[in-house]
Amino acid sequence: MIRGVIIGALLLLFGGLRLPIESSLTEQHRSAYFHQARLGLDLREQIGQLGFLAALSGFRSLVADVVFIQAHVAWERTEWGRVLLLFRQATTLQPRSVLFWDMAAWHMAWNASVAALHDEALPNDLVRRKAQREYIDLGKDFLERGIKNNPDRPQLYESLARLYKEKLQNHAAAATCYARAAALPGAAEYDNRFAAYELSFAPGHEREAYEALRRLYDLGEHERLPTLLTRLKFLEEKLGIPLYERIPDKEK
Amino acid sequence: MAELQHRSFSLGRIAALTGNTFTELVRLKVFYFLLIFALLLIGNSLFMARLSFQQEFQVLKDVSLGAMSIFTSLLAIVATAQLLPRDLEDRTIYTILAKPVPRYEYLIGKLAGVLLLLGLSILAMSALFLALLFVREQMLMSETLRETAGLRPEQVQAAIRSLEESAFNANLLPGIVIIYLKAALLAALTLFISTFASSNIFTIVVMVFIYFIGHLQATAREYWLQEHGGGWLAKTFLALVALAFPDLQLFNLVDDIVAGTAIPPGLFAQTAVLGCVYTSVYLFFAWVSFHGKAL
């Protein structure tokens, strides 16, 4: 009896001692991007009691994979509403998987949007275009939320840049995204180049774009790729750069 | 013989107890059942997803590490829970403790035997897992090289880099160490519970309960400390959960490591030390409960 009381007291004492340590360690884990998932009650309703329990007790990633595979199957059956729902669950369960966000955005902005544009069930073109635009926005939304959860990694910035470029023709925004990606560790070496290319297509940013392209050009032979040369020449013309400042004409 | 000064701590005695506990556990049917199940799962993870290679590797890693985690946790609980009751039932504990063996050495030996078993199991599983990862990577590598033949060298480089990044990731190793430490913590806690439990079923049920609550401990702790209002009853309940249960969520790092999150060495060291502290403290509690127990 006395021993039970002593053990209980020791247990609580140990709890008290480790309380500040664990709080600070949890904080440190979070700032290193661990334990980012916020599993709410709405998720429990969606993935079921068992899946929720598994997710809470150390098998979050595994449950996320299962949901992801379900999403993949739904995509094969072109059930777009289900694809959206399942990807939302998968990304909630594992917000640190760049792959999930990227795939979710791609399915929405590229696949679902195109399917909507050709959807015979929709009454007219106007509605189809509206639906297409909605899916593109959903894709964009996935990428933006993905970036919020993974601000330390370049991949989703690159994907968002592609989306702005290909789906929304917003070259200025695409350029900003490429530039952000380029600043992060592990970025592809073409990110800086792509940022400059996109800027060169953005009306009103010609001067900026010219300077960026010229800087790259000056870095040396390895940056002087055909597209870069073409865009640089185009801007030299457009901005009326003095001849002696222009890059040499190889072909002519 | 009796003239010899009795040593109050002997690694030789602990080694004998450890070896014996290990031999005892290796004979458990549940050990093989769980091990085969885990190995099958790891082996099968290769065929689970027929998607992109990034996805394939993610599933392979999640399934394998999930199998390792569930195997080590379950084995830690189930194996440890029956050690003391069995020795008591068979009266072997009398013959051991009637020798010049301090009770703490007996407990250390028992725990060390479990930890040895868990360590060797996780090594075996890791070996299979890493071998699979390597083989699959090599297969995909030659495929990629074939597909990218004719492309510019930097594009080939990029393709290979992306493949390598999604296959083996050095952060997996600290992640596996943390899985092991979580199991060690659970084993020590099970040993502690079993010093006063009435049966091994009781111990296992209590431990399963602790396992689930332990994963919610951090949430309870945060609610308690954040002054969210609520009545004193709710507050007391949250405080009890936070103080009495271990924070198991801190030892779940592989999920995010598989997703590509890197663990800084300092953070890994701190988490590992916390795991060791938990294990030692629970072992100490087991001794407090056991040292004066009438057998």
Place this chain on the structure above:
Amino acid sequence: MTEPAVTVQNLTKVFPIPFRRTKLVAVRGLNLEVAPGQVYGLLGPNGSGKSTTLKIILGLVTASAGTTKIFGRDSREVGSREAVGFLPENPYFYKYLTGAETLRFYGKLCGLRGKKLQARTDELLALVSLEEASDRRLGGYSKGMLQRIGLAQALIQEPKLVVLDEPTAGVDPAGSREIRDLILDLKRRGITVLLSSHLLAQVQEICDRVGILANGVLVREGRVEDLLAIENQTELILENATPEVLGQISALLDQTKTRLVEQRRPQTTLEGLFLEATKTSPAPRDS
């Protein structure tokens, strides 16, 4: 003055009964001493406190009051167990170990190593006649064999004191005879033996001294002969006595007013009879 092998002073053990207000008193104010080299029998019915007393002496259970010592060292000290070997009642041991492995395991617990351990293991296997079974798992041992390997285990570190809890319980008469022979052998080698039993007949011939416990209290204590002898009676056993001789004896008894309590033909004990029978046709044993 020689140090007693075992000293028990004012020993009391009370077990609280959980969730009840009552308590169970297992041993009450027990005092006893075992001299070195003696075979001491602690006798009494089941539940009389024999096992509890032995466990307290071995440090397996803590006393509520009083002290127990082994060769002057308090039982609560782990070191006191250097000098003692223990065989519990109906021991099981680890089924998956062979006889030799079992002895090696216990030897290691006592700090024995290498060649010394091997030599000691071989020696003890020979002592308890289990050399042939030494590489068999204990799972296949008979009760008697288990009891003998248990005894060997108790002797592994050459203790000066051996404690045996019901050493003959559940063993067939031949096996129990072997164990009694082993105990006498220990005595010859100067090892003190403390044993408990509820079978008085089995231990009377090997014990130098016995204590009888009933409900946790020591009711009788002393040398076996003294306890068994009825002081005002004498037993005569005659061979080839003719009726005349018997008549003269009874006349003499009448003359001196001596009362004849009983006249009978002596019998061998049932146990003796059984032993006799099994000796002539050796029954398959220990297999």
